[in-house]
Amino acid sequence: MQAADVMTAKVITVSPDADVREIARLLLENNISAVPVVDDGDKVLGIVSEGDLMRRVENDEGRQKSWWLRVFAGGSSASEYVKSHARRAREIMTPDPITIEENEPLHRVAKLLEKHHIKRVPVVRNGKLVGIVSRANLLRGFSATAPDTETPVTADDREIRDAILKEVDENTGVWVDRINVIVTEGVVQVWGLVESQEEKKAVQVAAENTPGVKSVENNLGMMPRGVGGYWT
Numbered sequence: 001m002q003a004a005d006v007m008t009a010k011v012i013t014v015s016p017d018a019d020v021r022e023i024a025r026l027l028l029e030n031n032i033s034a035v036p037v038v039d040d041g042d043k044v045l046g047i048v049s050e051g052d053l054m055r056r057v058e059n060d061e062g063r064q065k066s067w068w069l070r071v072f073a074g075g076s077s078a079s080e081y082v083k084s085h086a087r088r089a090r091e092i093m094t095p096d097p098i099t100i101e102e103n104e105p106l107h108r109v110a111k112l113l114e115k116h117h118i119k120r121v122p123v124v125r126n127g128k129l130v131g132i133v134s135r136a137n138l139l140r141g142f143s144a145t146a147p148d149t150e151t152p153v154t155a156d157d158r159e160i161r162d163a164i165l166k167e168v169d170e171n172t173g174v175w176v177d178r179i180n181v182i183v184t185e186g187v188v189q190v191w192g193l194v195e196s197q198e199e200k201k202a203v204q205v206a207a208e209n210t211p212g213v214k215s216v217e218n219n220l221g222m223m224p225r226g227v228g229g230y231w232t
Contacts, residue, residue, distance in 0.1 A: 001184075003109055004102035005153045006141035007123045007131030009165065010177045013038045016045055016090035023048055023089060031178070031193075031223075034120060036097075037089045042128040046093030047120075053092070099124045100133070106141050109133055140180050140191040140219075157183040160212045164188065167210065172202040179203060179220065186214035193223040 013036045014023055023035060027050065034049035099122045100109060112121060113135060123131040161183045169176040179192030188207050194200050200220045207216045 001106045001141050001153055001182075002102065003100055003104045003106070003123050003131070003133050004158065005161070006106065006137040006180060006182055007102075007133045008137060008177055008180065009131045010169065011036060011122075011129060011132050012177065013042075013129065014048065014089050015039070016088065016093075018089040020053070020087050020089070020092060024053055027053075030175075036122050036129060036132065037093045038129055044097060044099055044122045044124065044129050046089070046095040047097045047122070048089050048093045049119075052094060097122060101125070102130065106138060110138050110142075113138070136191075137180055140182055140189065153184060156212055157185065160186065160188070160210055163210050164207050164213075167206040168203055172199070172206055174199045174203055181207070183213075186212055188213050188216045189219060190216065191219045192221070194220050195223065197222070 012026065012030055012032065014026065016037050016039065018037070026035060027033065034047055036044050037046040037048060038044055098112065098116060098118065100112070102123055102125055104123075109121065113119065120132055120134040122129055123133060161181050164181050164183075165176055168174050168179065174194055178194065179190060182189045182191070188210075190203055190207060194203065200218065200222070203220060204216060204218045207213055207218075
C-alpha cells in the first residue's frame with residue numbers, strides 16, 4: 001500500500017495570514033489537531049498544530065477548559081515571545097514541513113514519522129497539497145493487510161475508494177474528512193468517526209452500492225458532535 005491508498009484527501013487548510021484565534025476555532029469546530037498552511041497555489045508552507053497554539057495557553061484558575069478559548073500567555077525568549085504573541089499562521093507555524101508523494105510506501109511513511117517524531121505528513125502532487133497521512137491512517141492501512149505480506153492495490157481499487165468518498169461527501173451529510181476508506185482487491189474497510197448510527201449506515205450503503213465492491217467491513221465509531229479530536 002501507498003500513501004494515496006490511506007490518506008485523508010479532503011484537507012482543511014489555512015492561509016499564512018490566517019488569524020491565530022480563527023485557526024483555534026477551526027480546530028475546535030472540525031475536531032482536528034493540526035492544519036496545513038498553504039499559499040494560493042496550494043503549496044505547503046507549514047503546519048499549525050495544537051502544540052504550536054498551546055504555547056499561548058494560560059491556565060484559568062486551574063480549571064480544565066478548551067485551551068483555544070483561553071487568553072494567550074507570554075514567553076521569555078525572543079522566539080517564545082513570537083510564538084506566544086503572534087497573530088498570524090505564518091508566525092507560529094512549523095515552517096517547511098516534511099512532505100511525501102502519493103506513491104510513498106506505508107512502511108517508509110511510518111519510518112519517517114518515527115524518525116522525525118511527527119504525527120502526520122502532508123501528501124503532495126507536483127508540489128501541491130492533495131492529502132495528509134496521520135498515524136491513525138497508517139494503522140488502518142496496516143490493519144488491512146497481513147503483516148508479512150504486501151497485497152497490491154490496483155488502479156480499480158483506487159477508483160473504488162475515490163467513488164465511495166465522493167458519494168459520502170456529496171450525498172450522505174457525513175463529514176468525509178473524519179473517515180478513511182481502504183480498498184484492497186475490492187474489499188472495503190471503513191474507519192473513522194461519525195455522529196450517529198444513521199450516518200454509519202449511510203456510509204455502509206454508499207460503499208455497498210459502489211461498483212466493484214465485493215464486501216464492506218464497517219469499523220466506524222461513534223462520536224457526538226463537538227466531542228474529542230480525531231486527527232492524531
